[in-house]
Amino acid sequence: MTEFLQSLTVPFQYDYMIRAIWVSALVGGICGFLSPFVTLKGWSLMGDALSHSVVPGVVIAYIFGFPFVLGAFIAGLLAAGAMAFIRAQSRIREDATIGIVFTSFFALGLVLISLFPSGVDLKTILYGNILAIADPDILQVVGISAVTLLVIGFKWRDLMLYCFDPNQARSLGLKAGALHITLLALLAATCVAALQAVGAILVLAMLITPGATAYLLTDRFGTMMWLSAAFGVATSLAGAYASYYINGATGGCIVTLQTLVFLAAFVFAPKRGMLASRRAIRACSGVLGEINQPRMNGHEL
Amino acid sequence: MKTDEVSLDVEGVSVVYPNGHQALSDASFRLGAGTICALVGVNGSGKSTLFKSIMGFVNPTAGRVRIHGMPVKESLKKHLVAYVPQSEDVDWQFPVSVWDVVMMGRYGAMNFMRIPRAADKRLVEESLRRVSMWEFRDRQIGELSGGQKKRVFLARALAQGGRVILLDEPFTGVDVKTEEAIIGLLHELRKSGAIIFVSTHNLGSVPEFCDQVVLINRTVLAYGPTAEVFTAQNLAAAFGGVLREFQFERSTIQSHDGRAVTVLSDDERPLVFGKDGHLEYMDRGKHEELLRKRREEHE
Numbered sequence: 001m002t003e004f005l006q007s008l009t010v011p012f013q014y015d016y017m018i019r020a021i022w023v024s025a026l027v028g029g030i031c032g033f034l035s036p037f038v039t040l041k042g043w044s045l046m047g048d049a050l051s052h053s054v055v056p057g058v059v060i061a062y063i064f065g066f067p068f069v070l071g072a073f074i075a076g077l078l079a080a081g082a083m084a085f086i087r088a089q090s091r092i093r094e095d096a097t098i099g100i101v102f103t104s105f106f107a108l109g110l111v112l113i114s115l116f117p118s119g120v121d122l123k124t125i126l127y128g129n130i131l132a133i134a135d136p137d138i139l140q141v142v143g144i145s146a147v148t149l150l151v152i153g154f155k156w157r158d159l160m161l162y163c164f165d166p167n168q169a170r171s172l173g174l175k176a177g178a179l180h181i182t183l184l185a186l187l188a189a190t191c192v193a194a195l196q197a198v199g200a201i202l203v204l205a206m207l208i209t210p211g212a213t214a215y216l217l218t219d220r221f222g223t224m225m226w227l228s229a230a231f232g233v234a235t236s237l238a239g240a241y242a243s244y245y246i247n248g249a250t251g252g253c254i255v256t257l258q259t260l261v262f263l264a265a266f267v268f269a270p271k272r273g274m275l276a277s278r279r280a281i282r283a284c285s286g287v288l289g290e291i292n293q294p295r296m297n298g299h300e301l
Numbered sequence: 302m303k304t305d306e307v308s309l310d311v312e313g314v315s316v317v318y319p320n321g322h323q324a325l326s327d328a329s330f331r332l333g334a335g336t337i338c339a340l341v342g343v344n345g346s347g348k349s350t351l352f353k354s355i356m357g358f359v360n361p362t363a364g365r366v367r368i369h370g371m372p373v374k375e376s377l378k379k380h381l382v383a384y385v386p387q388s389e390d391v392d393w394q395f396p397v398s399v400w401d402v403v404m405m406g407r408y409g410a411m412n413f414m415r416i417p418r419a420a421d422k423r424l425v426e427e428s429l430r431r432v433s434m435w436e437f438r439d440r441q442i443g444e445l446s447g448g449q450k451k452r453v454f455l456a457r458a459l460a461q462g463g464r465v466i467l468l469d470e471p472f473t474g475v476d477v478k479t480e481e482a483i484i485g486l487l488h489e490l491r492k493s494g495a496i497i498f499v500s501t502h503n504l505g506s507v508p509e510f511c512d513q514v515v516l517i518n519r520t521v522l523a524y525g526p527t528a529e530v531f532t533a534q535n536l537a538a539a540f541g542g543v544l545r546e547f548q549f550e551r552s553t554i555q556s557h558d559g560r561a562v563t564v565l566s567d568d569e570r571p572l573v574f575g576k577d578g579h580l581e582y583m584d585r586g587k588h589e590e591l592l593r594k595r596r597e598e599h600e
Contacts, residue, residue, distance in 0.1 A: 171383065
């Protein structure tokens with residue numbers, strides 16, 4: 001028994017594991033806080049696009065030796081700007097615009113990596129490598145998290161109003177354009193932070209799944225935000241911890257856990273779950289059945 | 302709140318969209334305090350563009366809009382303009398309660414973090430009670446009927462304290478009882494000096510509750526008191542053959558039917574003109590003065 005307990009604490013004997021666990025939890029938390037805005041604004045595809053668009057920025061940053069956060073953030077904002085520009089200047093639909101821009105950026109990233117092979121490992125960008133995260137990179141993640149939490153903490157009501165009813169925001173004299181850019185910048189920043197933990201491909205899961213799960217469990221935005229953040233933290237903690245035993249693929253472990261939690265909510269959520277809506281339909285048709293029955297039995301014939 | 306009278310001036314407004322589409326040209330009219338004014342026109346006649354210019358979402362390429370004598374931007378900062386959106390424009394699955402939505406009307410007047418003070422809460426409660434939705438304050442907005450949904454957004458406009466209230470198709474999907482309740486509330490607001498500007502397709506309801514009409518088709522065709530503007534001739538100009546007619550003279554209705562003819566319609570109220578092309582109203586009890594005058598004229 002004591003042997004079993006001892007084996008449970010093994011990951012904590014390694015500095016790199018402890019670091020991986022708390023950095024993952026931090027990233028999971030800020031992604032969780034932002035997730036309700038992204039899911040309710042309908043920006044899932046936008047999140048995916050930004051997470052792939054930051055790749056060339058990361059590569060260039062590594063090649064020239066400046067902070068990868070800066071490179072990634074600039075690349076993300078450039079991509080968002082390119083999307084807005086193409087949409088305003090042409091008749092191409094939004095989803096096609098997003099598709100064109102993010103694949104272009106990603107392709108540019110791949111070309112740069114193959115041109116400068118020593119600069120950076122493609123696998124690290126695509127799948128993340130939180131176990132080997134360097135101290136300066138941790139500092140960058142902490143910085144992003146602090147700014148994101150501050151902005152959401154002070155401005156979540158404005159951002160919520162902007163997601164729900166941008167026209168009302170404008171007619172109250174709020175700066176809708178500034179709110180739009182704020183949300184976009186937060187999205188780009190968290191993409192960059194999550195890149196470290198789970199890599200470019202799975203960033204989207206960190207940004208969507210916690211919010212979607214919380215959405216099934218509550219009808220109040222504030223509650224949704226806290227639930228979503230709690231899921232993000234818990235799944236990232238547990239996922240990073242579990243990855244020690246499975247030996248690797250931290251990102252995969254975290255996202256798989258998030259999917260399991262989502263599935264549980266999808267089926268069992270008290271009001272919006274699959275079983276609950278089945279029950280509601282059955283209760284309804286039960287009432288209808290009673291009304292219909294006399295006629296079915298031919299009393300009127 | 303200012304006690305002096307609010308006004309809405311639209312002066313020679315033209316709007317050309319970036320794709321070259323001219324939505325409005327040289328539109329002008331003026332509304333004074335204490336009016337319910339209908340904005341009537343076909344789809345694509347520039348109704349929503351006009352609303353957007355009044356709310357400052359589009360900048361006119363020529364002309365200007367003044368609210369209470371101020372440019373739009375300034376009036377928005379003073380929260381003078383409230384907007385009740387069309388039902389189709391709202392995400393009803395959004396996780397907010399009735400209370401949350403009405404509280405959004407107060408955001409403009411709140412501090413940096415939008416934390417409601419006692420005064421804000423009191424105004425929200427008052428507004429909800431005025432539209433009889435206080436009992437539903439904790440409901441998620443998707444769990445309401447069509448009429449209840451409308452009343453929630455009307456309560457938001459009340460809580461905001463707007464003096465110019467824009468309503469977009471307020472009666473679609475609303476039952477007759479709620480329609481009457483909303484009209485009653487609009488009458489109260491008119492009495493308090495507000496300008497109520499209602500965009501609507503529902504022609505028959507216009508004479509019933511609007512004292513003024515702005516008729517538009519890419520520009521303002523006519524504006525003024527309903528009885529003067531809402532003529533068969535003006536409507537034909539505004540709708541250009543889109544309207545359907547049912548003329549009793551040409552129909553199978555015979556003289557033995559007399560006036561015992563019932564007109565039913567689906568969502569919209571029918572618009573009825575009398576022999577000389579004057580407006581007919583639904584309820585003669587409310588228009589005895591008019592009846593007496595017409596009788597005298599006839600004799």
